[in-house]
Structure formats: C-alpha cells, structure tokens
Amino acid sequence: MPHSFSEISLIYVSFSVLVLYAPAVLCALGLAYFLYRRHSRLERRQQQHQRIRHAIADKGLGKRKRMLLAVQRRNIRELAKLVRCQLKEHERNLTPYQHQRASSFIERAVTTVDFERLYTLHALFAANAEKQVSPAVEAFFEHTR
Amino acid sequence: MSLPENIGKFVSRLINTVKSESADWQKAHQSDLGRLKEEKVLAEAELKQRLELMEIRFAQECKRARLEEERQTEHFSEFLASIDEMKASMLEYYGSMPKPIALMIHHQAAELLREAWHNPDARERLQKQTRFTSLMLTITEDLSELGRDGGPKALPEKTIAFIQNKLE
Incomplete structure (x- = not known):
C-alpha cells in the first residue's frame, strides 16, 4: 500500500533534522569535553581559586563604592534642600515651565550625584536679582542641555 | 546455511579472535602493565596530596584576602567619617x-578620595592620594589657624584656594 505524501514528508523531515543537527550537537559536546579536559585538574582548581579571589576583591570594592555614594548623596541632599528653598523664594520670578524643570533637575542631580551643576544653580539663584533670575535660569538650562 | 547464521558465526569468530589476541598481548606485557598500574596509583596519590596542599594554601589565601578587604x-x-567630621567642624x-x-x-574631598581609592591607573591613584592628603592637611591648617592670626576668619581661605587651584 503506497504511503501518503504527509507520511513520507514526516519521515523525511524528521530524518533530515536528525542528519543536520545530530552532528552539530555531537561536535558541540565534543568541543565542550575538549575544552574541559584541556586543562589539568590542578589548573582547573587554580582558575577556580582566581575567580574566588576576584569575587572577594570585587565585593570589597563594591561595598566601598556604595559607602562613598551614600556619603555623597547625604551631602548633595543638603545642597538640594537649600536649592529647593531658593526655588520656592523665586517661584514668582520663574515661568511654571522653568520652575518644573528646575525642580526635576534638582531631583535628577541628587540621583546622579551631579554636585557641580546643582552648585551652579544654587550660585545662580544667589547671585541674580529677582528680575534677572528667569533669563539666568533659561541660560543655565540652555547650557546644561 | 542462511545468511544471518553466516553473519552470526562471523561475528562470534571475530570476537573470539579479538579476545584471544588481547589475552596474549596482556600475557606478553604483564610486567609492563603491572609497572604502569603501580605508577598510576603513585601518581594518583601524589595528585591527591598536591590537591590537599593546594586547598590549604587557597583557603589561607582567601582568608587573607577577606581580611585585607575588611581592613581596606x-x-x-x-576616611569618609573624617570628611563628614571636617564639614561639621567647618560649619561650627x-x-x-x-x-x-x-x-x-x-x-x-569625597571625589578626591574616590579617585585615590578606585582609579584603575596606579600612578593616578598615587597622585590623588597625595592630593587628598594635602587637602585634608590644608583644612586642618585652616582650622588650627582660627583665632591665632588676629581674630576669626570668615572663610577657610587656604582650602578654598586649594580647591580653586584644582578646578582651574
């Protein structure tokens, strides 16, 4: 009894898949085994030890970086508090857009510890008279874009 | 005789030949095989000992590394506490x-400390360490000069000059 087309195609497709992929899988397994056995047991242990040593060093470095960031954040938050007060004082002299932009800039500066630019904004608020604040803030955001 | 029977006989003959050849070969090289076996046992014992020594050394090294990291x-x-303290003293x-x-x-000061500790370039790190020490010394100098040279000052002038010099 002749086989139907679907039966034949099913056999051929699965067979061709096996023929195509089986050697690739075997090659990959062979390569993995070769790479594993390329180094002796002593060398593998040495490499593992080096990885552990690096992990210890990285952990220590990470901890110190987090400590520094916490200290810097605490410091910049104090400045941000001062700048927020200045912003409140100058609220009438700024457009709503400038005010909103300045307050979001303050938040961003705290998050990214952008002390220099926040300090510049503080100096700008402190140095300019009421009427001059708006153009100065505009120029500041033009430069910091 | 049918074809499958022929194949079966051929296979059994082949297996018997291989077996007898292998037995003959083992008999002929018995002394060498024994020596190789002994050498293998010795090498395994040596490897085990070396691995044990290595484990002890690695455990000690890891402990030392952890202690060193904790110390650092x-x-x-x-240093971070001294920076905070310095700020409080200045404000006071x-x-x-x-x-x-x-x-x-x-x-x-915090930026200098970061560079002095975390810069990947060793020379840069050393330069920043020196600069950080100089900054802290300048601050101490400013604070100790307070009230000594004709009354209190409004600002820590030397420290500000030091920072401006850096920024320029």
Missing part, C-alpha cells in the same frame, strides 16, 4: 561661612 573597607570608612568654627561652601569642600 574599615580604613575607607574612617566658621560661623559666617555659607553652608554650600562647606558642602562643596566636602564634595571635592
């Missing part, structure tokens, strides 16, 4: 000094 972190936290002793200036000095 402790030193680092002391320079009554008329604007707070943002103290915050700026703190920020500069």
Whole structure:
C-alpha cells in the first residue's frame, strides 16, 4: 500500500533534522569535553581559586563604592534642600515651565550625584536679582542641555 | 546455511579472535602493565596530596584576602567619617561661612578620595592620594589657624584656594 505524501514528508523531515543537527550537537559536546579536559585538574582548581579571589576583591570594592555614594548623596541632599528653598523664594520670578524643570533637575542631580551643576544653580539663584533670575535660569538650562 | 547464521558465526569468530589476541598481548606485557598500574596509583596519590596542599594554601589565601578587604573597607570608612567630621567642624568654627561652601569642600574631598581609592591607573591613584592628603592637611591648617592670626576668619581661605587651584 503506497504511503501518503504527509507520511513520507514526516519521515523525511524528521530524518533530515536528525542528519543536520545530530552532528552539530555531537561536535558541540565534543568541543565542550575538549575544552574541559584541556586543562589539568590542578589548573582547573587554580582558575577556580582566581575567580574566588576576584569575587572577594570585587565585593570589597563594591561595598566601598556604595559607602562613598551614600556619603555623597547625604551631602548633595543638603545642597538640594537649600536649592529647593531658593526655588520656592523665586517661584514668582520663574515661568511654571522653568520652575518644573528646575525642580526635576534638582531631583535628577541628587540621583546622579551631579554636585557641580546643582552648585551652579544654587550660585545662580544667589547671585541674580529677582528680575534677572528667569533669563539666568533659561541660560543655565540652555547650557546644561 | 542462511545468511544471518553466516553473519552470526562471523561475528562470534571475530570476537573470539579479538579476545584471544588481547589475552596474549596482556600475557606478553604483564610486567609492563603491572609497572604502569603501580605508577598510576603513585601518581594518583601524589595528585591527591598536591590537591590537599593546594586547598590549604587557597583557603589561607582567601582568608587573607577577606581580611585585607575588611581592613581596606574599615580604613575607607574612617576616611569618609573624617570628611563628614571636617564639614561639621567647618560649619561650627566658621560661623559666617555659607553652608554650600562647606558642602562643596566636602564634595571635592569625597571625589578626591574616590579617585585615590578606585582609579584603575596606579600612578593616578598615587597622585590623588597625595592630593587628598594635602587637602585634608590644608583644612586642618585652616582650622588650627582660627583665632591665632588676629581674630576669626570668615572663610577657610587656604582650602578654598586649594580647591580653586584644582578646578582651574
């Protein structure tokens, strides 16, 4: 009894898949085994030890970086508090857009510890008279874009 | 005789031949095989010993590395505390000094400390360490000069000059 087309195609497709992929899988397994056995047991242990040593060093470095960031954040938050007060004082002299932009800039500066630019904004608020604040803030955001 | 029977006989003959050849070969090289076996046992024992020694050495090295990291972190936290302390002292002793200036000095000191500890370039790191030490000494000098040279000062002038010099 002749086989139907679907039966034949099913056999051929699965067979061709096996023929195509089986050697690739075997090659990959062979390569993995070769790479594993390329180094002796002593060398593998040495490499593992080096990885552990690096992990210890990285952990220590990470901890110190987090400590520094916490200290810097605490410091910049104090400045941000001062700048927020200045912003409140100058609220009438700024457009709503400038005010909103300045307050979001303050938040961003705290998050990214952008002390220099926040300090510049503080100096700008402190140095300019009421009427001059708006153009100065505009120029500041033009430069910091 | 049918074809499958022929194949079966051929296979059994082949297996018997291989077996007898192998037995003959083993008999002929018995002394060599024994020696190789002994050498293998010795090598395994030696490897085991070397691995044990290595494990002890690695455990000690890891312990040392952990202690060293803890020591470094402790030193680092002391430096961070000294920066905070310096800011508090400045705000306390320079009554008329604007707070943002103290915050700026703190920020500069923290940045220098970061560079002095975390810069990947060893030479840069050394330079920044020297600069950080100089900054802290300048601050101490400013604080110790307070009240000595003709009354209190409004600002820590030497420290500000030091930072401005860096920024320029």
